[in-house]
Amino acid sequence: MLRLRGRAALAVAVLIPVLAGCSGSSDDASGSGTEAGVVRVLIPDGNLRRLGEPCNGAGAFRSVHAEATFTVEDGDGVEVARGELPSGTAEQMMDVSFREGMRQPTMCVMDVDVEGLTTPDGYEFVVGDGFAVPIEPSDDAELIGEVLIS
Amino acid sequence: MAVVAAVLALAGCSGSDDPAAVSFELPGEVPSDVTFIDAPSDAPAAPSFELELLDGSTLDLAEQWEQRPVVLVFFESFCELCTQQQADITALSEEYRDAVLFVGVGSATSEDDAAEYVREHDIAYPVGLDPVGEVFRRYGVDEPPLVALIARGGQLVRGWPGGVEDLGSQLTEFVVAR
Numbered sequence: 001m002l003r004l005r006g007r008a009a010l011a012v013a014v015l016i017p018v019l020a021g022c023s024g025s026s027d028d029a030s031g032s033g034t035e036a037g038v039v040r041v042l043i044p045d046g047n048l049r050r051l052g053e054p055c056n057g058a059g060a061f062r063s064v065h066a067e068a069t070f071t072v073e074d075g076d077g078v079e080v081a082r083g084e085l086p087s088g089t090a091e092q093m094m095d096v097s098f099r100e101g102m103r104q105p106t107m108c109v110m111d112v113d114v115e116g117l118t119t120p121d122g123y124e125f126v127v128g129d130g131f132a133v134p135i136e137p138s139d140d141a142e143l144i145g146e147v148l149i150s
Numbered sequence: 151m152a153v154v155a156a157v158l159a160l161a162g163c164s165g166s167d168d169p170a171a172v173s174f175e176l177p178g179e180v181p182s183d184v185t186f187i188d189a190p191s192d193a194p195a196a197p198s199f200e201l202e203l204l205d206g207s208t209l210d211l212a213e214q215w216e217q218r219p220v221v222l223v224f225f226e227s228f229c230e231l232c233t234q235q236q237a238d239i240t241a242l243s244e245e246y247r248d249a250v251l252f253v254g255v256g257s258a259t260s261e262d263d264a265a266e267y268v269r270e271h272d273i274a275y276p277v278g279l280d281p282v283g284e285v286f287r288r289y290g291v292d293e294p295p296l297v298a299l300i301a302r303g304g305q306l307v308r309g310w311p312g313g314v315e316d317l318g319s320q321l322t323e324f325v326v327a328r
Contacts, residue, residue, distance in 0.1 A: 045292075045293075047292055047293050048311065048312070049312060050312070053231060053312075054229075054230035054231050054234075055231075055293065056226070056228065056229060056293060057293070058292040058293035059292045059293070062257075062258065062283075062292075062293065063258070065226065065228055065229075065258065066228040066229070066230070067228040068228075087228070087230045103311075103312065
């Protein structure tokens with residue numbers, strides 16, 4: 001176990017937050033400094049998958065995948081948040097009954113933690129090969145908003 | 151000072167000087183007791199291609215499938231399903247080491263991440279990248295994993311988008327007699 005004392009401990013206390021956010025970003029425009037809100041990202045690729053299995057964007061959406069960098073921009077194009085996408089989950093895309101366990105057209109859904117974002121109003125989600133989509137309000141109270149990649 | 155250096159190293163912000171240092175093994179002579187199954191006469195020809203491997207060499211797939219069946223494993227390092235299926239694929243590649251050539255093909259993955267994936271999963275078969283996505287397009291890979299099975303002679307006999315759970319059974323059904 002590493003024990004730190006005095007100035008060493010202070011240096012580490014200062015360095016860790018700096019290093020943890022190597023790229024940094026301004027979050028004044030979005031209100032809270034450190035809270036993370038969840039934005040649900042819907043990727044309507046229609047790829048054949050089993051419901052519930054892990055996924056990334058397919059076909060034209062292949063640039064929207066786990067570990068891809070995203071940014072959130074305000075109405076003036078100023079970056080207010082930045083992060084990496086998580087892996088998604090395959091969800092039903094159309095209201096058709098398929099045999100259980102059968103691969104079916106799905107969309108890939110990612111729940112993305114966005115640090116500092118407390119409202120969807122006026123913000124765009126930017127990701128992949130030039131996708132820039134407004135963040136829309138969500139009926140789900142646990143979400144800050146939703147993004148339909150298109 | 152030592153503490154600061156340690157924190158920098160642990161934070162991973164200092165970068166790595168170590169290049170994608172991996173090496174691969176190509177199969178040896180096909181064992182004399184192995185018999186290959188001919189592809190159905192209506193099986194289409196597999197698209198041929200050359201692949202730049204992570205170790206810097208180039209693999210000509212058409213040369214390989216003239217001698218033995220080939221299993222193409224399309225993957226990405228960030229693909230969770232690929233990770234879930236990799237242990238079985240790695241084990242089969244060992245079991246069929248000289249009889250069937252397994253080849254990993256990534257696209258959007260960086261060289262460093264691909265090399266890390268190779269090390270993490272103890273992969274000894276050749277792995278390369280298709281950064282432009284041409285090989286992915288020719289094999290209809292919309293989203294990895296996808297496993298394609300090519301018989302000796304170069305006919306594409308099966309492809310499994312989303313991967314395959316019983317690849318061992320598929321090998322003995324379609325390409326290697328047991």
